[in-house]
Amino acid sequence: MTPPLMDLPLAMPYGWRLMVDTLTRSRRSWLMSQVRQKDTKPEMVVRRLLHSMGFRYRLHSKELPGCPDLVFSKSKRVIFVHGCYWHRHDCKKASVPSSNVEYWTKKFAENVARDNKVLSKLTSLGWESMIVWECQTRDADALASSLSAFFQN
Numbered sequence: 001m002t003p004p005l006m007d008l009p010l011a012m013p014y015g016w017r018l019m020v021d022t023l024t025r026s027r028r029s030w031l032m033s034q035v036r037q038k039d040t041k042p043e044m045v046v047r048r049l050l051h052s053m054g055f056r057y058r059l060h061s062k063e064l065p066g067c068p069d070l071v072f073s074k075s076k077r078v079i080f081v082h083g084c085y086w087h088r089h090d091c092k093k094a095s096v097p098s099s100n101v102e103y104w105t106k107k108f109a110e111n112v113a114r115d116n117k118v119l120s121k122l123t124s125l126g127w128e129s130m131i132v133w134e135c136q137t138r139d140a141d142a143l144a145s146s147l148s149a150f151f152q153n
């Protein structure tokens, strides 16, 4: 899409790389949030815990649908560590912003739909998936039990 001309600085030196931001602020912050943040704290908690339990894994596998955070190739299992807010966990962290409610509701619904699609793709490829929610990473004991249960069946 070509940016509207009026957005271009008038005195732009010839040859400068155009860095015109045509996104609205809310759109932009939403896009930024969609960029996968690697090594976020909840993910590190899960990684350290699994490592201490003796599991070995690959990270952020781009060959699989949804680029899962942790991949256990031998047992064909993947784990996603999801932020409660963006992925809409049924917990109090998943609040709705007070302005632009319609816009955010739609965006959130798209996130959830995308996540569901990823999970069903993985299932159809024979992979077992587990979602660890950000809020679940605060209780290491409970998390450790659900992780071992996931690997036992």
Ligand SMILES: [Zn+2]
Binding pocket: 084, 089, 090, 091, 092, 093, 133, 134, 135, 136
């Ligand atoms: Zn949560």
